[in-house]
Amino acid sequence: MNIIVTGGAGFIGSNFVFHMLKAHPDYRIICLDKLTYAGNLSTLEPVMDNPNFRFVKADICDKEAVDKLFEEEKPDIVVNFAAESHVDRSIENPQIFLETNIIGTSVLMDACRKYGIKRYHQVSTDEVYGDLPLDRPDLFFTEETPIHTSSPYSSSKAGADLLVLAYHRTYGLPVSLSRCSNNYGPYHFPEKLIPLMIIRALHDESLPVYGDGMNVRDWLYVEDHCKAIDLIIHEGKVGEVYNVGGHNEMANIDIVRLILKELNKPESLITYVTDRKGHDRRYAIDPTKIHNDLGWLPETKFADGIVKTIKWYLDNEAWWQPIISGEYQNYYEKMYGDK
Numbered sequence: 001m002n003i004i005v006t007g008g009a010g011f012i013g014s015n016f017v018f019h020m021l022k023a024h025p026d027y028r029i030i031c032l033d034k035l036t037y038a039g040n041l042s043t044l045e046p047v048m049d050n051p052n053f054r055f056v057k058a059d060i061c062d063k064e065a066v067d068k069l070f071e072e073e074k075p076d077i078v079v080n081f082a083a084e085s086h087v088d089r090s091i092e093n094p095q096i097f098l099e100t101n102i103i104g105t106s107v108l109m110d111a112c113r114k115y116g117i118k119r120y121h122q123v124s125t126d127e128v129y130g131d132l133p134l135d136r137p138d139l140f141f142t143e144e145t146p147i148h149t150s151s152p153y154s155s156s157k158a159g160a161d162l163l164v165l166a167y168h169r170t171y172g173l174p175v176s177l178s179r180c181s182n183n184y185g186p187y188h189f190p191e192k193l194i195p196l197m198i199i200r201a202l203h204d205e206s207l208p209v210y211g212d213g214m215n216v217r218d219w220l221y222v223e224d225h226c227k228a229i230d231l232i233i234h235e236g237k238v239g240e241v242y243n244v245g246g247h248n249e250m251a252n253i254d255i256v257r258l259i260l261k262e263l264n265k266p267e268s269l270i271t272y273v274t275d276r277k278g279h280d281r282r283y284a285i286d287p288t289k290i291h292n293d294l295g296w297l298p299e300t301k302f303a304d305g306i307v308k309t310i311k312w313y314l315d316n317e318a319w320w321q322p323i324i325s326g327e328y329q330n331y332y333e334k335m336y337g338d339k
């Protein structure tokens with residue numbers, strides 16, 4: 001089986017590449033990634049010499065490059081993680097989100113149509129459902145919840161989702177979609193809440209918390225997300241959407257306090273800052289469908305996953321230090337520029 005994984009130099013994509021190479025030693029995994037600020041080739045260093053792995057630096061919006069790769073590799077499955085993924089950046093500059101997240105998705109699916117494919121899988125997010133009120137803990141997002149987006153990021157992801165379902169209906173493309181809650185774990189880019197707070201706390205720097213810190217997110221350990229996608233591409237039904245989440249709701253401020261406690265740092269580091277524009281209050285996934293239909297359940301409890309994650313950041317300063325200094329962006333040129 002040949003699988004193209006786009007965005008495999010990012011947080012979840014790289015964890016998925018590692019998972020697939022380990023879980024399916026007879027598969028060939030081809031990672032296509034543009035290496036934006038969020039893509040880090042050093043993350044993939046441990047698998048660069050694996051004969052079942054190939055890295056290709058390309059933009060999913062570049063039709064010629066995508067077609068060339070399809071011609072060379074004749075993939076059976078494409079899993080699309082490639083995206084602009086940071087809500088704050090989408091508020092500053094929506095354009096690039098529309099290009100990568102919507103146009104890029106259509107370029108990939110057009111190649112799938114042209115060359116034939118067993119499955120195109122779109123990695124999406126629970127943010128396409130908008131948010132839930134804090135005072136209605138009985139409400140959850142199901143696959144039937146209407147799309148109702150808040151940010152340019154979630155709107156671009158929702159646009160891509162609709163396009164994926166339209167390609168299925170119009171052209172019969174064998175697609176599937178997963179909409180996952182917030183992930184955490186190794187290789188998470190230090191601009192996102194959990195790694196940001198860990199790294200700043202380690203440096204005794206102030207921890208900026210948006211608004212009152214009461215915004216609730218539903219956290220899932222990244223490995224559990226990767227296992228869910230592995231299951232969906234093999235056993236999930238074509239044309240279906242699967243919500244992925246572990247019923248693990250936490251207020252941002254509680255996560256920050258937990259990190260400070262684990263690192264033995266004072267809560268006086270917490271600084272409340274002006275809230276993000278249009279900040280969603282609560283996300284909460286109902287994962288009944290993927291549990292009932294495919295038998296998926298999260299394996300890592302948050303209490304264990306967060307300790308593992310903090311330990312990973314303590315043990316892997318060599319990974320995040322070049323990122324926070326900006327040096328990692330020269331890595332590709334240094335290692336692979338003349339290859």
Ligand SMILES: NC(=O)c1ccc[n+]([C@@H]2O[C@H](COP(=O)([O-])OP(=O)(O)OC[C@H]3O[C@@H](n4cnc5c(N)ncnc54)[C@H](O)[C@@H]3O)[C@@H](O)[C@H]2O)c1
Nearest residue numbers: 007009010011012034035036038039059060082083182183
């Ligand atoms: N992080 C989460 O909590 C979360 C939750 C649910 C869904 N998702 C979705 O999962 C996917 C991966 O998220 P992530 O957190 O790993 O993101 P990330 O920002 O860490 O990684 C994105 C990767 O995509 C690459 N990329 C960006 N634009 C590209 C382009 N035009 N062509 C090729 N590659 C490009 C980047 O270089 C990077 O390696 C995204 O689609 C995101 O919407 C993320």
